[in-house]
Amino acid sequence: MGRHPEVLWAQRSGKVYLTVSLPDAKDISVKCEAEGFFSFSAVGVSGDPFNFTLQFYGNIAPQGCKTKTGLRNILCSIEKEEKGWWKRLLRSEEKPAPYIKVDWNKWCDEDDEESDSNVGSDDDDIVYTGENEDSSGDEGMLYLPDLEKVRGK
Numbered sequence: 414m415g416r417h418p419e420v421l422w423a424q425r426s427g428k429v430y431l432t433v434s435l436p437d438a439k440d441i442s443v444k445c446e447a448e449g450f451f452s453f454s455a456v457g458v459s460g461d462p463f464n465f466t467l468q469f470y471g472n473i474a475p476q477g478c479k480t481k482t483g484l485r486n487i488l489c490s491i492e493k494e495e496k497g498w499w500k501r502l503l504r505s506e507e508k509p510a511p512y513i514k515v516d517w518n519k520w521c522d523e524d525d526e527e528s529d530s531n532v533g534s535d536d537d538d539i540v541y542t543g544e545n546e547d548s549s550g551d552e553g554m555l556y557l558p559d560l561e562k563v564r565g566k
Contacts, residue, residue: 415462421516445478470499
């Protein structure tokens with residue numbers, strides 16, 4: 414029995430986004446089935462197997478499932494069979510496993526979807542939020558004055 418990596422999720426009307434936190438993973442396998450089943454397996458840096466299977470709230474389009482592997486995580490974009498907002502991630506009404514959490518960085522409400530620019534609805538590539546090679550590291554940072562100058566020292 415493998416261990417479970419942390420899984421963050423968010424949704425749009427047409428897609429579900431999963432971020433699997435597993436640094437330096439090897440032998441990554443992702444399987445999407447039309448009935449809403451999603452299976453993941455990989456080997457962690459220390460050789461430990463990690464895996465999980467989810468049954469989504471609704472059906473998915475297997476041909477619309479895309480995966481992008483980064484150094485620290487695996488990003489999965491899963492296309493819903495029918496557009497619409499799911500009231501939860503999983504078909505089961507039980508509380509989800511503790512390793513499944515909401516990805517607040519990618520989350521948006523139904524009413525905010527049109528104005529959302531964080532993750533495109535028409536994406537061929539999954540977007541890493543907060544990482545932009547063209548921007549300086551200070552962009553979006555809160556400016557804090559030098560305390561010694563403010564005190565007059």
